[in-house]
Amino acid sequence: MIEAVLTIDDIASANTPALVDYLVEKEIPALMFAVGEHIEKFPEYVVYALQHGMIVGNHSYSHPDFAEISYEEGVCEIEKCEALLDDIYKKAGVERKFRPFRFPYGSKGGENKDKYERYLGNKGFSKVDDRKITGSLWKEKGLDKDIDTLWTFDFAEYRIRPESGFSMDDVMKRVHEGDPENGGMLLEAGTYHIILMHDHEETLAMVPDYYKIMLEHVAENGVTFVKPEFYVNTCEWI
Numbered sequence: 001m002i003e004a005v006l007t008i009d010d011i012a013s014a015n016t017p018a019l020v021d022y023l024v025e026k027e028i029p030a031l032m033f034a035v036g037e038h039i040e041k042f043p044e045y046v047v048y049a050l051q052h053g054m055i056v057g058n059h060s061y062s063h064p065d066f067a068e069i070s071y072e073e074g075v076c077e078i079e080k081c082e083a084l085l086d087d088i089y090k091k092a093g094v095e096r097k098f099r100p101f102r103f104p105y106g107s108k109g110g111e112n113k114d115k116y117e118r119y120l121g122n123k124g125f126s127k128v129d130d131r132k133i134t135g136s137l138w139k140e141k142g143l144d145k146d147i148d149t150l151w152t153f154d155f156a157e158y159r160i161r162p163e164s165g166f167s168m169d170d171v172m173k174r175v176h177e178g179d180p181e182n183g184g185m186l187l188e189a190g191t192y193h194i195i196l197m198h199d200h201e202e203t204l205a206m207v208p209d210y211y212k213i214m215l216e217h218v219a220e221n222g223v224t225f226v227k228p229e230f231y232v233n234t235c236e237w238i
C-alpha cells in the first residue's frame with residue numbers, strides 16, 4: 001500500500017471548479033494552497049472548493065521567492081493571504097480548522113528560514129502530520145521539524161510549457177523513478193507521501209486533462225489518497 005496526501009498549489013484558476021468536481025467524483029480529499037491574488041481574482045471558485053470539502057491553505061499573497069524578499073515583506077505576504085482566507089472561509093460558511101502554509105517555489109526564506117518557522121509556530125499555523133513519511137531524506141533535512149508544508153514528490157508538470165522540452169512523458173518518468181530532490185520513491189510499497197501538483201491554466205492549454213492523467217496513473221499504480229491530518233497550535237515544535 002502507498003498512501004499520499006494530495007496538495008494542489010496556486011489555486012484558484014478558471015479551471016478550479018472542474019478540478020474540484022473531479023476530486024469529489026474520485027473521492028480525493030485535497031489540501032489546496034491558494035495565492036492571495038488568485039483568491040481576489042476568483043473568490044467564488046475558492047468558496048466552491050471549500051464547500052466541496054477541500055482544505056485551503058496559505059501560499060502567500062503574490063507568490064514571491066521568500067529568499068529574495070525581506071522578513072518583514074514575507075510576513076506581510078503571509079498575513080495578507082491569511083486575511084483573505086479568513087474572509088473566504090466566512091463567505092463559504094465553512095469553519096477554518098487548519099492553517100497550513102506553503103512557501104512559493106519551496107523556498108524557505110533563505111537566511112530568514114528559522115525566523116519564519118518560529119513565526120509560523122507562534123501564530124498557530126498547522127503542521128501537516130508527517131510522521132508516516134518513510135523517505136529518510138525528510139528527517140535528514142530536518143523537514144520533520146518545520147511548520148510549513150513541503151512535499152516528498154513533485155510531478156513537475158508545471159514545467160510543461162511551449163518549447164520547454166519537458167513533456168507528460170517526463171512527468172511519468174518521475175512517477176516511476178521518484179523525485180531525487182526529496183527522496184520520494186513514489187511507487188515503492190509501504191511508503192507515505194505528500195504529493196505536489198498545480199492548478200495552472202497554462203498546463204491545461206498544453207495537456208488537456210493533465211491532472212486526470214496524472215492522478216489516474218498513480219491511482220492505477222497503487223497510490224491511495226488519504227485525508228490530510230494536522231498538528232494545530234504547533235508552538236511545541238519550535
Ligand SMILES: [Zn+2]
Binds near residue numbers: 009010059063104105
Ligand atoms: Zn506556487
